Amino acid sequence: MKSLALLLALMPAAAIAADPVVLPELYAVSGVEAGDMLNIRAEPSARAPILGKLAPDAVSVEVTGHSADGAWAQINAGEGSGWVATRYLSFSGSSWENGRLPEGLSCFGTEPFWDLRVAEGALQLQSPDQGRQRFAISSISDRGFREDRLRAVEAGDATVVIFPQDCSDGMSERSYALQVVVSLRTGDRPMLSGCCSIAR
Numbered sequence: 001m002k003s004l005a006l007l008l009a010l011m012p013a014a015a016i017a018a019d020p021v022v023l024p025e026l027y028a029v030s031g032v033e034a035g036d037m038l039n040i041r042a043e044p045s046a047r048a049p050i051l052g053k054l055a056p057d058a059v060s061v062e063v064t065g066h067s068a069d070g071a072w073a074q075i076n077a078g079e080g081s082g083w084v085a086t087r088y089l090s091f092s093g094s095s096w097e098n099g100r101l102p103e104g105l106s107c108f109g110t111e112p113f114w115d116l117r118v119a120e121g122a123l124q125l126q127s128p129d130q131g132r133q134r135f136a137i138s139s140i141s142d143r144g145f146r147e148d149r150l151r152a153v154e155a156g157d158a159t160v161v162i163f164p165q166d167c168s169d170g171m172s173e174r175s176y177a178l179q180v181v182v183s184l185r186t187g188d189r190p191m192l193s194g195c196c197s198i199a200r
Helices: 002-010
Strands: 025-029 038-041 050-054 061-066 072-077 080-085 106-109 114-119 122-127 131-141 151-155 158-167 176-184 191-197
Touching: 038 072, 050 080, 061 176, 106 176, 122 151, 122 158, 158 191
Parallel strands: none
Antiparallel strands: 025 061, 038 050, 038 080, 061 072, 072 080, 106 114, 106 191, 114 122, 122 131, 131 151, 151 158, 158 176, 176 191
C-alpha cells in the first residue's frame, strides 16, 4: 500500500486548460437538425475531409482533446480519430467522481491482446493466454480534487493505475486520453500496459 501511495504522489497533477472541462469526458450532439448529421473531419477545419458522421441525437461521445482555439473537439471514429465542431456538443456533467471509476470505463492492450472492464464491484480481465479472471475491488484511490483523472485500484491480486496521458492502441489510428498499467501478482505476465476509454 505504501508503494501505491508513493506512485500517486509522484504522478503529475492534471493540467487544467482554459476549458473548465478536464478530459476525457462524454458529450452529446446538440443543435444539429433532426434530418442532418454532424461531420467528423480529418483535421480541425471545416475544409478538412469528412471521415464519418454523428447522428443528431448521439450521446456518450468521448472527447479526448481540443484544438488550440477550442473550436474543435477530437473524438474516435471507426479505426481512427477525427474532429467535430465543439459548438455542436453539449456537456451535462462529469463521468468522474472521487473514489469511483467512470461507469463506461474499459482498458485494453496488445502483445498479448487483453481487455479490462468493471462489473459488479470487480475487475474482469480477459486475455487469450489467461482466459477470464475476476478480481474483487477492495479500494479505489485518487488525489481528492474534482479535476483528478488519476485512479489506483486495488483488487485481489491486481493493482491497476489509470492516469491521464495521450495513448495509442498500436493497432489503429485512434487516440486515447488515458493510459493504464496493470500489475498482477499471479500468472506469467506480471505487468500489462495499454489505453483506456470511458465511452459506453
